Amino acid sequence: MFDENWRTAAHSYALALHPQSLTLLDEVGLASELIPQGRKITQVALYDGERREHVVKLDRAGGRYPFVLVLPQSAFETALEERLEARKVKVHWNHRVHEIRPAADSVTLLLARLQKETRGYPIAHTEWVVGKEYPLQCSFVIGADGYNSFTRRSLDLGYADLGGRLLLSVFEFETPAELPDEVRVVLNPENTNVLWPMADGRCRWSFQLAADHADALTLRRLHSLLETRAPWFKPLPDELHWSSVVQFEHRLAERFGKGRVWLAGDAAHLTDPVGAQSMNAGLIEAHTLARSLFEVARDGASDDILDDYGIDRSREWKRLLGLGATLPASESATPWVNERRHRILASLPATGGELDGLLGQLGLKLAG
Template identity: 25%
Template sequence: MDLPRYPYHQTLEQRSGQPQRRPVVIVGAGPVGLTLALDLARRDVPVVVIDDSDHIGEGSRAVCWAQKTLEVFDRLGVGEAVAREGVRWQRGRVFRGEREAYAFDLQPEGGHKMPAMVNLQQDQVEARLVRAVQLDGRIELRGRHELIGLEQDEGGVTLNLRTPDGLFDMRADWVIGCDGARSPTRSLLGLGFHGQVFEDRFLIADVRLGAGARPRGLDPARPERWFWFDPPFHPGQSVLLHAQAEGLWRIDFQLGREADLAAERDPARIRQRVAAMLDGAPFELVWSSIYQFSCRRADRFRAGRVLLAGDAAHQVSPFGARGANSGVQDADNLGWKLAAVLRGEGGDGLLDSYEFERIEAADDNIGHSTRATDFISPRSALSRRLRRAALDLAARTDFAKPLVNSGRLSQPTAHVDSPLSTLDAEAWDAGPAPGCPAPDAPVEDGWLSEQFGAGFVLLAFGWSPPAQDLRVVTLPAEGVAATRYGARPGSVHLIRPDAIVAARWHRFDAEALRAALARAHGRAYE
């Protein structure tokens, strides 16, 4: 696949020396920044995206895209392509040595448009997003624009940029830093970035197997996530295997804290490791990298008119696919809120709710990621004994299987304490509470998830409410959707543009709906 570029060109405001004010400038053209740009553009907000590079990064990097993220991509017009081009999977297997200790299924029930997980290399996903951005006239993507200064005043934000033609300033109402773990935006804001930095190193190897090769029973027709603790081909360490698109396989080798990084980068040594893992099957080494990871986040995700998203705001280990997925969900959470504030429909508290909810999600992901890392790479004798006991028991008993933690896979965080959510006034036996993600379900003309994204939606089960100033979707009072929402005849659910339940009632009340909408917009109800 040919990867698109976004080459540098001098703009009119550079030549004139007069900064042109922009509603939104996004710093960083990775998956998070591109997702946010597409979301804002579809809400008719003009966006400028700047990046210090002019091309997509190489290699697999983020490779696993979770169902919630795929639904976000689907609303932006690229979800079906990502799901089609990637490798779908839902089953994972965990081994101790060569003996299976634990297996799991991410989606035991059907009735979802998007699969539980799709593996597609980050460069392929970015390529899809870049092409969509380049086709949207409301988005300007500028390469080789390096952010070196940032100042705020009552009227907006001034960005000082370095380009091949020298320095110049831009003005923006709002700036979003999506510029990665070493974020210049975060540094210029002076925000702390706290948490744990793990000493262990891991090697990534992207390989392509020879024709017909099926080492260790790999079946390309039934892709799964395989994780080994202490395998015979890499004793004393861990290995993770994922199928990727275009016939590639992603292998992560734990190297340990004392690894000689110069020696481990030697292609001959990498091939030796891969050959042992693939049991001598022929392969081609396509790309490799060594990484060390952290579990940490910024003190704040908002500083006045500047906000942070993705790795600029939070970092986690790669085990569990929580990094890029959480970043895309940051963009999904922020896009509609920022658009509402720019239109004058949302109060300033709406952007404070972005910080509240996504810090909650970051802390949730950091907790899961830290526990997984401690299990995969125990740092004390007690932790090593506990891991050994869990693996021993998991092979013989069901109760111990959930104790084996090779990285709990990404799930969206429930924001049950969100200031935007209206608490239940009635008892509910099932279904997502306010603040929880709205589940997908098959409906008469497609999928329920296809009804979300443009604005607030009211789901009405088994009846048609009186006309409202928002979209109403009428659903049967029985069936998959009603079951998943815990609905009965007369139930209604108010769904936010980011597919989060804002409120629900067993009986429609127009006054309660107006109050819930005001609350969900960060405004006081009058």
């Protein structure tokens, strides 16, 4: 495994692991290790301003993990790396993939090892420079290299911007409020706002901003957002732990790869962060690809299973991104739900069949 960064994520970022992800992590004994570090969330409450409109239960489908686990992405990635190390799989940090040359029976990567170089006197400044370049021949390549994926660009695959950007101010802080084990999604007519309770008495609030709005990330600004958009949230915090402004886009790669080079995660899709669908779907993709590659390389299975992977994932993401009439208004849903059905779709912490079950509780049915 190669990554151009020098270490795992340093912040929370995506903070929710879906039940399906926990089931996958159970295969490598990680679920039981992670659960005590996080917070279990058993329902999603949908609000309109101060009005509580609907509750979606996450435990209706049963299963071994009838909850979403709130765990900072940084803690999750660290645990993954430790588990890889224990299995003698090394993550080569500071290694950038410079070139991908696919051939009929193998793929050659050109790798650049990055190293720190400090220059200047009396004011020194440090930058990462290429220390050594070398080729590596592989049977297959999985590009899980994020939204600006070099792998996707090397394959010359389009990454259409589907519109519907979401600009969010994100704040994490400690709170003495006794928050129940639920994520609260406030779907106001003009903005979406989300409260995630976290472990250790912390919580994360995300507030949608008007497009291209440069927002201050101060305590004062947080108080004003809470007072106007969630006046029921008390007491107001007196210290911030972390804050950020992030823009989320909706994008889908033209395809999920071809031949011996395949994509997983943000390299192939982007969506709103509210339901943490992108990272969790990425885990499913990495799992499916790893299993399929194993079957092709070890058991001599037909390459068709890789093409099937691409077809399945494109179909699922077209559903998730509401492309075409995939979420028609429903007679059994309330007018409030129907009006917000596309926003609700991206706000529920699930994908695939689990998402269908959650939408069903609101009388919605995802086609496709």
